[in-house]
Amino acid sequence: MAPLTIVGFASGSPMSQLAMARIAKDHRLAAIVGPPRRGGGWLRRLVRAVRRSSNPLAAFGVPLIEMSEVGRFAPDIIVVASFPRIIPPGVIATARIGALNMHASALPRHRGVDGIFGTYFDDDRDAAITIHWIDERIDAGDIAAQRSIPLERGRPSRGLYMELAALGVDLLAGVLARIAQGQPPRRKQDESVATYRSAADIARARIPFADWPAERVWHVLSGLGDQRSGLVNDAAGQPLAHGRATKFHLSADTRPGRILVVNRHFELHCRDGVVTLEQRR
Numbered sequence: 001m002a003p004l005t006i007v008g009f010a011s012g013s014p015m016s017q018l019a020m021a022r023i024a025k026d027h028r029l030a031a032i033v034g035p036p037r038r039g040g041g042w043l044r045r046l047v048r049a050v051r052r053s054s055n056p057l058a059a060f061g062v063p064l065i066e067m068s069e070v071g072r073f074a075p076d077i078i079v080v081a082s083f084p085r086i087i088p089p090g091v092i093a094t095a096r097i098g099a100l101n102m103h104a105s106a107l108p109r110h111r112g113v114d115g116i117f118g119t120y121f122d123d124d125r126d127a128a129i130t131i132h133w134i135d136e137r138i139d140a141g142d143i144a145a146q147r148s149i150p151l152e153r154g155r156p157s158r159g160l161y162m163e164l165a166a167l168g169v170d171l172l173a174g175v176l177a178r179i180a181q182g183q184p185p186r187r188k189q190d191e192s193v194a195t196y197r198s199a200a201d202i203a204r205a206r207i208p209f210a211d212w213p214a215e216r217v218w219h220v221l222s223g224l225g226d227q228r229s230g231l232v233n234d235a236a237g238q239p240l241a242h243g244r245a246t247k248f249h250l251s252a253d254t255r256p257g258r259i260l261v262v263n264r265h266f267e268l269h270c271r272d273g274v275v276t277l278e279q280r281r
Helices: 014-026 042-052 056-060 067-073 115-121 157-180 199-204 214-224
Strands: 005-010 028-033 077-081 098-103 126-133 143-150 242-250 259-262 265-269 273-279
Touching (some): 005 014, 014 028, 028 056, 077 157, 157 214
Parallel strands (some): 005 077, 077 098
Antiparallel strands (some): 126 143, 259 265
């Protein structure tokens, strides 16, 4: 099996570092496109974080290039791992075979910037990692490989991300091996069950805790609260500064929608009980 020539697109995140390391081990990693120099909001923060860490992508000993330079490396495949920008079709076309992306959801569910967010928020009982081909639509290309795992209730999302990243790298390695053998795996996504959230959708998302059962509110806030705040609005419609949900209890004596502050915690009164939520200082 001849190794493939691959250009990686990576953010410097743990998933992208694991993916680039595996590619460099099994194939020829010719170059890496890192996060763009300019951007707004979360993108600017990501670029600054990568630079503060002395750019972990430089550790692979290959050129760190701009998107416009990909063609000169004549890649067989482009591999994208948590890259924060849409890649233009003209760049994809420079790869002889095509481009693959790693996405942390059971596509076609939870297309968009953060599949793990949708997995929690929509109360999925399984989490997943997908390797898919890139086409002109966001996260809609043919699936090359996919694996699902049970999602433990209340599991912190950071730990889930790391497990999915490790599973995804193994899936990616298998897909690349099949491509090198001339057998690229493909199956169409089922558009009838597709869902999508943009970064703006996620920024606006709030948990309707007065309407949801307490166990679901606890699960989502225990899971996402280790990395996100502002998922709950106060009585004035302003987002709370919170951490993780620590516990819940069922009760018939609740006032759904009420928020109390008790011992430096919030108590959210849900449809059928109360959720205890850490305050963030």
